[in-house]
Amino acid sequence: MRLVLDWIDDRTGYRRLLRAALVEAIPGGAKWRYVWGSTLTFAVVVQFITGLALWASYSPNAQGAWESVYYIENVMAGGWLLRGIHHYMAHATMILLVLHLMQIVVAGAYKAPREVNFWFGLALLFIVLGLSLTGYLLPWDQQGYWATKVATSIASITPFVGPALQEALIGGADYGHLTLTRFFALHAGVLPGALIVLIAGHVFLFRRHGVTTGERPAGARDGGNPDGQFWPDQALRDAVACLAVMAAVLYLVIRTGGAPLGAPADASEPYAAARPEWYFMFLFQWLTYFPAETEILGAIVIPGLVVTLIALMPFAGRWRLGHRFNLGFTGTILAGVGLLTWLAYAQDRADPEFVAAQHRAEAAAERIVELARGPDGIPPSGALTLLRNDPLTQGPQLFADRCASCHSYDGHDGLGNELAEARTAADLKGFASREWLTGLLDPEQIATPRYFGGTDFARGRMVRMVQSRIAGFDAAQRDDLAKVVKALSAEAALPQQATLDEADRDEIAEGAALLASESIGCTECHEWRGAFEQSLGPVLTGFGSREWLTGFIGDASHPRFYGDSNDRMPAFGPDEILSEAEIGLLVGWLRGEW
Amino acid sequence: MSEKPQAAAEPQVAEEGSSGTAPAPAPRRGFLAGMGAIAAGGLAFLAPVWSGIRAALEPLERPPQDTDLVPVAKLAAVPDDGVPHKFRVVMDRVDAWNTHRQLPVGAVYLRRTGDSVEALNVVCPHAGCFVNVAADRSRFVCPCHKSSFDLSGAVNDPASPSPRDMDTLDVEIRDDEVWVRFQNFLPGRAEKEPVA
């Protein structure tokens, strides 16, 4: 062994290199406060390792990026852990970098001869920010898509080159394949390359200048401590610190279940929860204070000035007063950033529309995973196709858009937004379910806004019938009515009620027979299994079934339904207000079929 | 503390030593050789660097995609209530190496009063977010930086970050259909400039 190593050393001289790397004198001995640089390097190395592994499974294209990240996250063994580490280590890198820079400013370590190294550090900060920005888009989910649009829009207001810069960055006029390939090239090639060069330069300069022990005259010894060496004293402390960083990251990954992945990006789909990563939130909030054309001040001029001032700190720091100014300036900026961040989150939390949008985003994220795991899987056209054909996703939107001006759904507009006033037409949550029908036939409820309260039917025969005849029912008749409800509800064959319908088969049969009886009297106005006297109300055969509901939404004025007595319900089908597919999605959603 | 630690100084000394032992060329010849090396080396890199830059800037040279009107909705599907309703814009779209037939590429708000229809792009002129109709349907609000617009798309709050009103689009009613010229516009400036 020894011989082999000797031979290798003879041919390569690795021992001298190793010694050069490890035997670094540390004036005043090893210290915990010298660990930050090493933890940062560690974080970067972790990003390289996990990044390369992610790269091996990632596909940068508009119909494949989300899908491949879904695959990594939900199918690949340990993929969620891998991606989780990459995600949270990015946060850790940000924090460590800012801590490191703060430490340098506080210690005055940016002063001569270390100015250049301070700038290297600053440049590193921007590269890390760039990595974070480009990485945020790569999963191609709604969150990354819309948040990144804000960032590239800001790039486009850069004086002179703005529009060209934006176009070159996103690879065209619009987001698409080339946006992903370009962002990926930046994220995995250009920026990491620059990072390596800068870190190498930074470490080289650091070795050249040695650690900063503080404002002591050269040669003074720290509390009489003897000089230490990097290996093994400082190395041990560094390693322990790196382990602690890793433990913190792992804790976050496991606690949160990994990095988030929203629903796939869709330019035609509103996304009201668009927010950048938390360390960009202050900028996001900052922009709200710059009306109209002052945006350039907030987005470019002021940040540019702040960065210039920071870059000039080494010169200002030559004077005692200048150093104080630098400290104050850094403190002010950090306080400002903290305040803006806090304001941003506080305002969002207090905004019901934002909270609702966030819930919708989470629901959509869960839903798409369910669909992708479903029997059909993800088609080559991408996961968006799944969402666009999904009643649970499209139903609420269609409802909010086309129905909620008259109807409510569980008191809201279908999307979870509270309605300022009650709607004129019925609340359709649980339509045709036992519970819904029981309420309809309840004299107390039928004329409330939940059912016919706001419509012409409030003064119609149905309401009168319920309020006079049913109100007078005795206990036996009430029992019969309950069976009728079960029978009628069974017509809908609602998936959620399948087990109940199955269990109550006998009662349902009884109810079906009772429905036609005179004591209940439904068939005086409604068709039921071919029996009715006058066709006044909607047919009850197949009430609430897919076929019935499709027909009803299509055209409520059809003689099968309200005929001439229809009150304001548009003919969505014949008038082509809704396409067949859209009606199908609405029906599927209302019936709970997904 | 500007002393150089020993460890870092060592390799440097070694390098200087090795170059120092090489025989020095005659000054004039050395100068010419140096210039030659720089020129030849630079030339060798010219083609790759140039073609790389060309490729990076290629999107700037691409001809703009066509902006013909496309059908967006049946007229009857736009309620005659003066309130904006959202419609997907589905059209053919070339995305680099793919040609998509009937791809949802964005959305518009259509607002109908009688038989006239106005169309607004849903994209916020501030920084590109998807503008929402407020829950009470009285105005538009952008969920990002809270720009506020009235139902015709005009900025209605001077504190709005948006530099201009929401972008109107050309509309035509053909038979019973609403056709719209779907375009996106550069964000963050007062004038409405279509993205190329």
Ligand code: FES
């Ligand atoms: S993107 Fe709409 S306000 Fe900023």
